[in-house]
Amino acid sequence: MSGQVIFVSGIDTEIGKTVVTGWLARQWAEQGVDVITQKLVQTGCVGASDDILLHRRIMGCGLFEEDRDGTTMPALFAYPASPHLSARLEQRTLDLDVIAQATARLCERFGSVLVEGAGGLMVPLTEQLLTIDYVAERGWPVLLVTSGRLGSINHTLLSLEALAARGIALHGVAWNSRDDSNDDVIATDSRDFIRTHVRRHYPDAQWYDVPRLDLA
Structure with a gap:
């Protein structure tokens, strides 16, 4: 089996990628899709990916074996920054081969793999490689997360232009209403x-x- 990968990115950091990834995985699982999520790189945590743990909470399931063995969270860094900086501060190298191998293993075991990125499309994974170029190299379609916060029109259209410039297919756009502006006129x-x-x-x-989820 060779699973389909969809890369989940957003117009900015803290736009709701994690919530959207978990929500969509739950929707698909309830429709009978054999789906799992992966965090491409996680910064700001130690031991386990906070985002993967939230995915599982939203999905309403326990941990997968692939969570326990680290396949869904192949790169963890403690410092909460972009991957290239977190790796440099820890004097470590972000091993892209390890990440790619982990994704390949998930594709062998599941029909669909939602891979959540870190931050937005232009976040540097290394000093030489941007997230968007990593995605382009693999030919993954992108699910772009946006919301009704002030400035989201500009950031969304710029992100779409960046995807088109690199020939990256747009799987879809996810509207995260949880992050809407307090001004209903702007959000609408x-x-x-x-x-x-x-x-x-x-x-x-x-x-x-994407509805407002109760994450309490």
């Missing part, structure tokens, strides 16, 4: 503008409205 207009833009320019892309 942003959603309408972005959705209309996506429908016009990316007619085959999926649109996901």
Whole structure:
């Protein structure tokens, strides 16, 4: 079996990628899809990926064996920064081969793999390699997470332009309402503008409205 990989990125850091990844994995699992999630690189934690643990909470399942053996969290760094800086501060090398091998193992075992990135598309994985170029090299389609916060129209359209410039397919756009602006006028207009833009320019892309989840 060779599973399909979809890369989950966002228009900025703290935009809701983790919540969206866990939510979508749960939706797909309930529809009978054999799905698992992976965190490409996790910074700001030790021992286990906080994002993977939240995925499992949202999915309503326990840990997979692939979580326990580290396959879903192949690169962990303690310092909460972009991967290239976290690795440098720890005097370690981010081993891209180890990450790629972990993803390949998941593709052998599952039909769909949602790979969540760290931060936005242009976050540097190493001094020489941006996240978006890692994704382009592998030909993965992208699910872009956005929201109704002020500035999201600009950041969303710039992200879409960056994907198009590298020939990266857009799987879809996920609207994370949990991160909406407190100004309902801005949030509503942003959603309408972005959705209309996506429908016009990316007619085959999926649109996901992600509800506000109770994560207490």
